[in-house]
Amino acid sequence: MLSPPGVANLLPRLIWTRQMAVNRLLVESAAKSPAVRVDGAGESSKPSRDPNLNPLVAKVRQLMSSGPNDGWEKCWEEGVTPWDLGQTTPIISHLIQTGKLPEGRILVPGCGTGYDVVAMASSTRFVVGLDVSTTAINKAKELSSSLPNARYFTFLEEDFFTWTPPELFDVIFDYTFFCAIHPSMRSAWASKVSELLKPNGELITLMYLFDDQEVGPPYNTSVADYLEVLNRVGFKAISIVDNDLAVKQRKGAEKLGRWKKILIQSSL
Template sequence: METLDKTYWEERYKSDDVAWDTGSITPPIKQYIDQLTDKNARILVPGAGNGHEFAYLAENGFENATVLDIAETPLKNIAARLPHLTAERLINADFFEHYGTYNLIIEQTFFCALPPALRQNYVTKMHSLLAPGGKLAGLLFDFELTEQGPPFGGSREEYVNLFAPLFKINMLHRAYNSIKRREGKELFFIFEKK
């Protein structure tokens, strides 16, 4: 398997080899954000790529939303689309080396882009970044986990086993409003920090 490091992701964005990029916020996450009422919540969108979810948050008054990506190119793309943003809201860093405290973290194709060996590290890091009672919410893929990826798949059972020790599983069900090419392959979830 290729090394999925900063260079790998930078090359994917520079060559526009980003088949996962939907071009806009996906309906399940849009619907979730639309029911959020605390515009002051500290929100992180990690591994966000071109950051459609982050852009939606920024455009809808969530002043404390931050985006993080290991590759610089997608952050430059976001900055070009949203020139009013301050640089502090665009973090170019390795997620596992990032420190902060957030009320909400949005998951959109970040988990599935990581080598499966890092999944336990992901869960532990997410837990450490959330404030007490903070939530991790978004989409996880529901298809067989193979060595081929990214994206790497997974199952509901695997996610429960991974997250339940550190998170209360508030919701984990098949997304009913996925985009066409992801129909039947996404689980919408809300996990709350224990």
């Protein structure tokens, strides 16, 4: 028996919506603890990442024990994605609406279901969403393939650290990627960002900052951590400001950083 027109296209969205609802139920159970309050995306108001208080984060860490790439895939397969807001990151919407998001080729590493990729894509911006998870990339494609601006973005299943694109980028947007990789990989992250950006390209970092974690992900992250690895490869911070548009329970824990890749001219 054939489904009514359009129903088949809705099924992936309905399934994903149900999984997000399950995630929220788990988060709500964690929020009942008097020691912590957690929002719908699995973020606490402190923010705290104590796995005894946040079952989603505890589950992420358990799944990640099999290794980074396999671990992220398992998280997406099981719908354990507390970092996924289920919407465009508010600051991205603001940058677009105020004309403060640069044009050109944009890369979003660790794109997940691709809300930010889709929001940024336009006739003046071609956006590439990158993720190591097959499930995440498939979900991103299912949710966005029929959108009017689909020709201005693409989703690729690739490892950011080993991927070589056919063209360099004007902008790289990093959010919940830097804090998700092991701190030992941060120098490699900075080198890869430098490698993938055009001369005078811009890096936009939405920095999620906390210092109370003994393990991860997410790992302890500070502005100094960004400065240390980015200055080393020739980036200069143009601005680092509080993110006043952070979702409610992340307010006070996020800063928006904008960095320029500075051309080093020879004195010879």
